[in-house]
Amino acid sequence: MTRSPTSHSRFPSAPPDGLGAAVLLAFLATAGLFYVNIMAAIVDGIVSGIGLSEGQAGQVGSVNIYGAAVGALTAVFLIRAVPWKILAVVCLVLLIGIDLASIGIQTFEALLPVRAAHGFAGGILTGTAFAVIARTANPDRTFGMLLFVQFGLGGLGVMVLPPLAPIYGTQALFLALALFSLVTLVMLPFLSAYPPRAKTNVSEGAIRWGPLGMTLLAIFIFQAANMGLLAYIIRLGLDYGLNRSYVSTALGLATWVALVGPLLVMICGLKFGRFKLLLASMALTLIGTAVFHYSANPAAYMIANCGTGITWGFVIAYLLGMTAEFDKAGRASAFGGFVSKLGLASGPMVAGWALAGGGGYPSLVNLAVAGLAISGVVMLWPARTLDRARKQAA
Structure with a gap:
């Protein structure tokens, strides 16, 4: 790792277009939507863990992703006005807090808006990460790494988490999501600044x-x-x-x-x-x-x-x-x-x-x-x- 010449961070930063940075950016983009990769485990956990109906569990999963869609659109405007690292930190802290708060919720009426808010914050984070990935020299490789992180960790999640849901309820599911966001938050300082690229005159x-x-x-x-x-x-x-x-x-x-x-x-x-x-x-x-x-x-x-x-x-x-x-x-x-x-x-x-x-x-x-x-x-x-x-x- 090297220190970014455009940043005064006390942390060494990964080479902006290296493999290490691709892994870090993949985690950043995955954190906001990791629940999608373990959606089957979440739906099953909500049904078997707190006793909601299958229809209600599906609606909880849906509003989580609807919130992400709205958040992703919002990120298009926020990324221009707010430094992306600050935006990422705020979103990750919100995700951790909402996941931890979700552990104690036992009713459909309370869980629905809370998970919608989680999706909104996750959507902003994912949109922000995609914008940063677009500033790298090899975005295709980084998106490829993103796919491997999502599929690889998603596979691990649906293997490990479902057997825990009947025993620990939704606690294991939401703790896993909060832990993933926490790990990503720890990784964030090691990313370079990735300033916006200069505009081109290419006709749209x-x-x-x-x-x-x-x-x-x-x-x-x-x-x-x-x-x-x-x-x-x-x-x-x-x-x-x-x-x-x-x-x-x-x-x-x-x-x-x-x-x-x-x-x-x-x-x-x-x-x-x-x-x-x-x-x-x-x-x-x-x-x-x-x-x-x-x-x-x-x-x-x-x-x-x-x-x-x-x-x-x-x-x-x-x-x-x-x-x-x-x-x-x-x-x-x-x-x-x-x-x-x-x-x-x-x-x-x-x-x-x-x-x-x-x-x-x-x-x-x-x-x-x-x-x-x-x-x-x-x-x-x-x-x-x-x-x-x-x-x-x-």
Whole structure:
């Protein structure tokens, strides 16, 4: 580590574009949304720990992410007015305080606004971290590191935390979140200053609203369908007769296996075009999701989790990349992240309503399959449009 020439910090700072800084920034970005990676454990913990209904638990998870979506938009304005390290410290302290306060809450009415506030602070933190990552020389590598941190620690979380929920209630869940924020807070002083980059005179160009709108719609439905099922995936396994230990292990392993998805994106790139890759991956997604109907078989449950985890990471990486193609200025990419969070938030809420209506988990699987099928149809037209434009340019 070296001391930043633009900072008077007493702490040595990691080289701003080095691997160490990428790890630190990955933790900073993950801290605000880490609960998303362990959403299944949180929903299960709320149900088994404090006795809320499955529908109420889903709503708690949803408002947490809705708060993050609003916070992410707010960060766009705050990052210009407030030094980013001060903003990060405030958010991390708020996250720790809210998680610790959540331990003593036992009612749905009290937990709902508290977790919404947690999401808002986390969204601001994540938006701030993304803005800082954009100031590095190699943001792609840092976002790649972010994905590995999220999937790796998320896998560990869903393996370790669910068995603790029936014993310790929500205490273990919220303590884990507070501990993660505390570790990130300790890391923060070792980051460089990352001042804003000078503006360029590059023309922003016209936004291609038609295919962009279709891409954003596909992102929303795809994320909602996936997260709606994932939020209840522990409860689904238990309902089909699997034991809690096996369910936790299966989810943890599936989260780590899912790293294959973004790795394949980096390998395949655009050499095969987007249309064919998305068509094939969505077909596999539909098959893998339908396999959850056979979750009474432990092997089927494991295969379905691993398969859909891989395709989730694969497809969403291409969809977010498509938003950048339709708007070179980057405005659409930022909005794509916002739409993605809205989808992640809406999924558990709709799934909770479906379960509250008495449909059961087979109906929830069917709902997810239907949503994924719709998103697949919607995303293929803009993908074909981009492939044709790329061929013409070549």
